[in-house]
Amino acid sequence: MKKPVIVISSHVVRGSVGNRAAVFALETRGHPVWAVPTVILPYHPGHGPATRIVPDRNQFEGLLDDLANSKWLDELGGILTGYIADAAQAEAAGRFVTRLKAKNPDAIHLCDPVMGDDGGLYVREDTAAAIRTHLAGRADILTPNRFELEWLSGESISGVNEARRAAANLAPATVLATSIPAMMRGNIANLLVHGSEAMLAEHRQIEDPPKGPGDLIAALFLSHLLDGEAPDKALQASAASVFEMVARAAKLGADELMLEIDTASIQRPMAMVSTRKLI
Secondary structure, eight states, X not given: OOOOEEEEEEEESSSSOTHHHXXXXXXXXXXXXXXXXXXXXXXXXXXXXXXXXXXXXXXXHHHHHHHHTSTTGGGOOEEEEOOOOSHHHHHHHHHHHXXXXXXXXXXXXXXXXXXXXXXXXXXXHHHHHHHHHHTGGGOSEEOOBHHHHHHHHTOOOSSHHHHHHHHHTSSSSEEEEEEEEOSSTTEEEEEEEETTXXXXXXXXXXXXXXXXXXXXXXXXXXXXXXXXXXXXXXXXXXXXXXXXXXXXXXXXXXXXXXXXXXXXXXXXOOOOOEEEEEX
């Protein structure tokens, strides 16, 4: 039996983002998952205006308190925090992580700081600041996209060297930055900075990719680490899975990842991803 993972993120009725993507990936790889929704949406807001159902603050905090006080807390192997709907949720999730780590120090906290993209922040600035303070700054692993890495570090990123410097200046010992400009033309890269080491995984850039690759790679990277794989191996496998799934969905003209037909890509990806260790 693999150790359970708790995922605190968004839930959509239609689509494959947030908890829908992360839970599917983790369960496909054999992890029991405790899923906590931070917001319920009919579909990804990128498809158009959408109704938001945000849990009452006291109820959200009470739910996390119940989990923190439960007899199963020490079973958890990891926690993934993703989309956070407001600043109060970031504080509550941060307190939960602190309680989990106090009881189970070996549990890994991966923070996917879902706050924006090239169009800017898509959460309130106070929410982004709370994510930085209560979650990103205390995480074991951080998985920002290029914009989020820039926002968290305060540095402009035009290439791999700037991204590596920005990642190295953040608090977590391990940063997996996605959507980084690649060293090869026509490619996109994922940059892993782990202590003093850095590794780049590049693959062909897909035009108009479906939503959800960031949620997916965060869950897969955490799963591979929980399985005892080295960070560089976890990067290569996770990047290959996501590239394969995004490429397939784009080829079929899908506007969402097609998780239901992609279990093989999650378990045994065949896509070629170029990796290199940076000096």
